Amino acid sequence: xNDYTLWLYPAAIAYHLAAVLSMQELFDRCNDYxxxxxxxxxxxxxxxxxxxxxxxxxxxxxxxxxxxEVLISSLFSLSLIYGLAYVFVPITRVxxxxxxxxxxxxxxxxxxxxxxxxxxxxxxxxPWLWVHVIFGKLFLGCCLVATSxxxxxxxPLKRFVRSVRYMWVPQQLERQVWIWLSIAFxxxxxxxxxxxxxxxxxxxxxxxxxxxxxxxxxxxxxxxLALHMRSVYPLGPRTLSLLAMGVFVLAFLTFFGVPFVSVNxxxxxx
Amino acid sequence: xxxSTLTTKMRRVEPTGIERQRRKSNPAWLRAPASLRITSFGxxxxxxxxxxxxxxxxxxxxxIVVSLLLLAINLCAALFSNPLFxxxxxxxxxxxxxxxxxxxxxxxxxxxxxxxxxxxxxxEFDPRQVIIDRQGILVxxxxxxxxxxxxxxxxxxxxxxxxxxxxxxxxxVDGRLSGATDGRPLIIENNRFYVTHNKGFSALISWxxxxxxxxxxxxxxxxxxxxxxPMQQLSWAAPDGTALRFEITPxxxxxxxxxxxxxxxxxxxxxxxxxxxxxxxxxxxxxxxxGGAFRFExxxxxxxxxxxxxxxxxxxxxSAMIVLCCLAFxxxxxxxxxxxxxxxxxxxxxxxx
Ligand code: HEM
Numbered sequence: 101x102n103d104y105t106l107w108l109y110p111a112a113i114a115y116h117l118a119a120v121l122s123m124q125e126l127f128d129r130c131n132d133y134x135x136x137x138x139x140x141x142x143x144x145x146x147x148x149x150x151x152x153x154x155x156x157x158x159x160x161x162x163x164x165x166x167x168x169e170v171l172i173s174s175l176f177s178l179s180l181i182y183g184l185a186y187v188f189v190p191i192t193r194v195x196x197x198x199x200x201x202x203x204x205x206x207x208x209x210x211x212x213x214x215x216x217x218x219x220x221x222x223x224x225x226x227p228w229l230w231v232h233v234i235f236g237k238l239f240l241g242c243c244l245v246a247t248s249x250x251x252x253x254x255x256p257l258k259r260f261v262r263s264v265r266y267m268w269v270p271q272q273l274e275r276q277v278w279i280w281l282s283i284a285f286x287x288x289x290x291x292x293x294x295x296x297x298x299x300x301x302x303x304x305x306x307x308x309x310x311x312x313x314x315x316x317x318x319x320x321x322x323x324x325l326a327l328h329m330r331s332v333y334p335l336g337p338r339t340l341s342l343l344a345m346g347v348f349v350l351a352f353l354t355f356f357g358v359p360f361v362s363v364n365x366x367x368x369x370x
Numbered sequence: 371x372x373x374s375t376l377t378t379k380m381r382r383v384e385p386t387g388i389e390r391q392r393r394k395s396n397p398a399w400l401r402a403p404a405s406l407r408i409t410s411f412g413x414x415x416x417x418x419x420x421x422x423x424x425x426x427x428x429x430x431x432x433x434i435v436v437s438l439l440l441l442a443i444n445l446c447a448a449l450f451s452n453p454l455f456x457x458x459x460x461x462x463x464x465x466x467x468x469x470x471x472x473x474x475x476x477x478x479x480x481x482x483x484x485x486x487x488x489x490x491x492x493x494e495f496d497p498r499q500v501i502i503d504r505q506g507i508l509v510x511x512x513x514x515x516x517x518x519x520x521x522x523x524x525x526x527x528x529x530x531x532x533x534x535x536x537x538x539x540x541x542x543v544d545g546r547l548s549g550a551t552d553g554r555p556l557i558i559e560n561n562r563f564y565v566t567h568n569k570g571f572s573a574l575i576s577w578x579x580x581x582x583x584x585x586x587x588x589x590x591x592x593x594x595x596x597x598x599x600p601m602q603q604l605s606w607a608a609p610d611g612t613a614l615r616f617e618i619t620p621x622x623x624x625x626x627x628x629x630x631x632x633x634x635x636x637x638x639x640x641x642x643x644x645x646x647x648x649x650x651x652x653x654x655x656x657x658x659x660x661g662g663a664f665r666f667e668x669x670x671x672x673x674x675x676x677x678x679x680x681x682x683x684x685x686x687x688x689s690a691m692i693v694l695c696c697l698a699f700x701x702x703x704x705x706x707x708x709x710x711x712x713x714x715x716x717x718x719x720x721x722x723x
Contacts, residue, residue: 123498143656219528222535222552279705286697293690304564304678305484306686314424318417325413 103158104215107151112146112207115179119204122196127261134186137196141183144203148176161220164233167356171210173233174240174355179203181241182248189277194266195248202244228298232291239287240351246280247348249273250341270337277344278330284347285323292320315354322347404447408559412441439583442472460699467692474689478682481508483561485677490572490589491633491670500677512677513558516543521549523589523671529624531596536565536675539584550675561679562596568674570595570600571618571636574667577609585665590616591672596623615643618669636669663696 118140125133152172156162163169182199185192252258253273258266295316296306307313326343329335335343396404417431445465447456455462484504489495497512521539528534539549540556550556556563570631572589592602603617619637623629644659651657652667 219532220535228554247605282701282705285695286701289694289697293687293694297687298682300678301555304555304562304676308682309420309423311424314658317420319524321413321417321420325410325417328413332410352413 103154104151106358107147107154108211111147111151112211114140114147115200115204115207118144118196119200122200125263126197126261126266127263129264131210132265134190134193134265137193137200138183138187141179141186141200141203144207145176145179145183148172152176154221155217161217164224164229165218165220165320166212166214166216168213168215171206171213171356174237175203175206175210177237178206178241178244181238182244185245189276191268191272192245192249194252194268194273195245196247198251199244202248203343208347223298223302226298226301226305228294230245231294232298234288235291235294236355239284240355242280242284242287243348244285244352246277246344249277249280250344253277253337254341261306274340276338277340281326281344281347285320285327288316288320288351292316312354312357314360315350319347319350319354322350399445400451403443404439405444408440408444409448412437412444415440431479436477438472442469445469454600458703459702460696460703463702463710464693467689467696470689471693474682474685478506478680478686481679481681482506483512483677484681485512486566486674487592487677488568488672488674490574490591490672491520491523492574493589494519511559512679513561517558518548518556521547521634521674523673525569525597527623527629529626531623531626533567534628536567536569537671538565555678560681561677564675564676564678566676567597568594569605569631570598570621571633571669572672573616573618573640573669576665576667577662578665579609579662587667589670589672592616592618595620595635599623608659608661608664610659610663612644612659617641620640622648625654631671633668633670638669640666640669642666690703 118137121137121140125131150164150308163173178199182195182203183191186196186199189338252266253270295313299308300306322343326335326347409413414547415433415437419430419437420464422433423429423432445468449462454464482504483502483506485500485502487500489499494516495513496515496520498515500512518540521541522537524537526537535552537549537551538556539547542548542558548556550563550565552565555565569591572585572591574589576585576587578585590604590606592604595602599620602620603615606614606616608614618640620635620638626713640652642649642651642657644657649657651666653666656663656665
């Protein structure tokens with residue numbers, strides 16, 4: 101067993117605990133689990149960070165290429181962003197059951213994939229890679245927070261929940277979904293622009309409608325559409341939640357599906 | 371109050387504030403094309419166009435053009451007529467940035483040039499050898515013949531066939547050394563020359579016709595190497611019509627150490643087959659044919675370049691930056707400066723049960 105997998109074991113325990121505790125809290129009227137949930141999510145992030153850092157030092161390159169690397173680095177960013185939101189923005193805690201389960205599933209998926217290393221192509225040696233990847237991760241993280249709140253807004257489970265910590269005014273929740281979606285839109289725009297600059301330098305074209313570019317643009321359009329529709333047709337909580345979930349699903353498929361199933365992949369991603 | 375009554379009452383409410391100002395200060399012909407409903411429709415149409423294009427459908431291109439035109443008209447009308455843009459300067463700036471971006475992209479479409487060509491070490495750039503992939507109607511100019519001379523080509527590999535950096539050196543017309551590598555094109559007169567993964571060996575041949583004293587020099591490109599390593603052969607008809615077959619046998623690719631691909635990997639020996647008889651030539655050796663003789667000058671590397679020219683690139687980047695900065699300001703103003711309403715909501719955030 102190498103150092104990498106060694107750090108993933110405590111991470112597995114932390115993500116399992118976070119998922120179980122966030123479910124448990126829904127039905128427990130007396131105890132406040134928020135410290136434990138926030139703590140386990142951030143602990144999971146810490147262990148994944150140590151695993152990634154050790155691997156990075158060993159091989160001299162970051163987790164940017166293989167399916168395993170993309171999954172594990174996304175798990176790191178999702179749990180860091182959600183963990184920080186959980187600690188500093190109390191209203192986002194209502195999304196913990198969805199977010200924690202998503203992170204656990206992502207962890208299990210990553211554990212199933214081959215952790216082997218592949219050398220980065222020379223076109224990856226550019227600062228634009230960093231801007232592109234960091235803002236992509238920030239976008240996905242904000243989407244996760246928005247979606248987890250959206251899921252809570254429409255879940256029928258709400259009726260059975262006893263904990264007082266989940267009793268927020270729906271308008272406040274809606275406002276939060278909009279805030280996180282708007283920030284996600286900003287980050288997504290930065291990601292697209294940095295990706296275009298990188299593609300121009302690497303392959304001599306800034307946009308070529310390859311499957312990844314096409315789906316990333318459609319995700320961006322969906323968010324732009326949502327931001328405009330909001331002014332024309334007041335969206336109810338249900339539509340808003342479905343919209344946030346739709347954007348998250350699209351983004352999820354774009355990040356983890358398209359580059360790995362397409363016959364004509366984005367040259368930078370694989 | 372039951373919810374249905376509330377909705378009915380809200381629908382009947384007279385337009386107030388910004389909406390009333392919009393109606394009062396703008397004629398209907400400007401208000402109608404500025405509607406946000408058209409924006410939603412335009413964005414949907416654009417999405418449909420993008421999806422259709424990704425499925426290689428011709429209609430997709432048209433849908434994209436039509437939707438962008440619609441959005442541009444819609445946005446122009448809104449920028450003039452929607453008072454919201456006057457009270458939110460960052461939102462205004464962001465939409466102006468979007469309009470500039472659309473104009474820059476459209477100009478780029480009309481003036482873009484894309485092409486590719488192959489060149490051998492020591493050869494001068496010749497625009498007539500460029501194969502055009504795409505050329506806008508605003509015709510661009512390619513650099514003149516001899517704008518640069520191809521220098522040495524080196525490609526580093528990790529063990530096996532893992533390609534690392536490509537270094538292609540060029541000598542500019544003023545004698546200056548320059549070059550192109552992965553992610554860093556050579557830029558001459560706004561034309562960007564990108565190295566590609568396409569490269570291989572080429573045999574330099576000079577042809578001496580029997581009746582003339584002057585020779586012509588040419589390069590014959592073997593198939594890409596190392597991608598087609600086992601197929602390093604080509605057929606060539608000499609100027610006198612003799613059919614020849616050339617072959618080279620490059621050195622074995624190191625499987626357990628880093629290596630560099632250069633002309634030296636080629637083995638420097640040319641096997642020439644004529645009428646079933648194979649002769650091997652060293653650099654400088656001559657083979658006589660019916661109408662003349664050719665001399666094998668040696669083996670060099672060739673490399674493929676892609677040329678891209680789009681005068682709108684910097685405009686697109688600048689407009690995208692305007693969009694980003696204004697969007698960031700708009701969102702910060704909207705969500706970070708807490709409104710009285712949101713403070714009130716936050717103060718009552720927990721429902722007493
Ligand atoms: C793809 C193109 C477009 C993008 C990405 C875009 C993006 C945005 C964004 C992010 C906002 C801010 C929403 C918020 O504060 O929550 C906004 C608002 C707005 N946009 Fe656009 N926009 C686009 C095209 C247009 C067009 C064509 C129009 C023409 C009418 C338009 C008119 C407006 C108006 C009037 C608002 C203010 C809405 C309000 O807050 O009530 N936009 N847009």
